[in-house]
Amino acid sequence: MQIDKIDVFTIGFTQTSAERFFNRLDKAGIKTVIDVRLHNTSQLAAFAKADDLAFFLLKINNISYVHQPLLAPTDAMLKAYKKEKGDWDVYEKRFINLMEERKIEQRLTPKMFEGACLLCSEALPHHCHRRLVCDYLNEKWNGALSVRHL
Template sequence: MNVYTISAYEITAKDFFEDLLGENVDVLIDTRRKNTNQLAGFTKKSDLEYFVPTIVRAEYVHDLLFAPEPMALERYLKGAIGWDEYAADYRVDIAKRGAIDHFFEAYGDRTSVCLLGTTTHKRRSHVEVLEEMIAERL
């Protein structure tokens, strides 16, 4: 299984969909808590529900089990905690939820899985941690 990440921010639609096509993605798992507002641009949930099957011929899933806890995310985004603390808190939370077991139960038969997060030039995304946790079980 190939697991990789992609960001909903600071990417063109062309690059976004070419990346998905280039990786022969079976499923795009949207791990964002907020994916319906205008800031999401072409990566709004309602748009991806259409674009991913139509352009990429892959499944689109919005799976909130992988989304970060709102308070931890807010603290990280506002600079109250650093990346290392945020990543450690996310790891603990994902373990408590049994999210890695869920990943393998729900998506373990896939060949190529893409985790959609919100990495920017200024901040990292929880999907980096999620990708590491999945790789530890592969």
């Protein structure tokens, strides 16, 4: 018997305009944006600062907003990778270990991701923890998520 997969999306807000960002969410039919940033109030975030983003999502697209720091790296990990120009492979291993320690696959369910889009700052998913979250959960949940990067 074929089990239907849960459609989940990911998006970054840098290197895009607000118009393009909100249009991509609308076109994909997103119901909830799950913010997986540790710090969601940075002045560098422009339209993606937490309170502003929640307002815009609701007003423009009727999308709900949830901040989920359980799916974010630690300050130390971010500093080592971003500020100290760390190695991606090291960062990836550390973040996967962190997800294992947090047992995110037991604390969340695939259903929680239905119609959702994971948000962080990186424009592309290749070197971004939102992709690692989806890959990790798919491994633990036997491929329950159908992931598409916007």
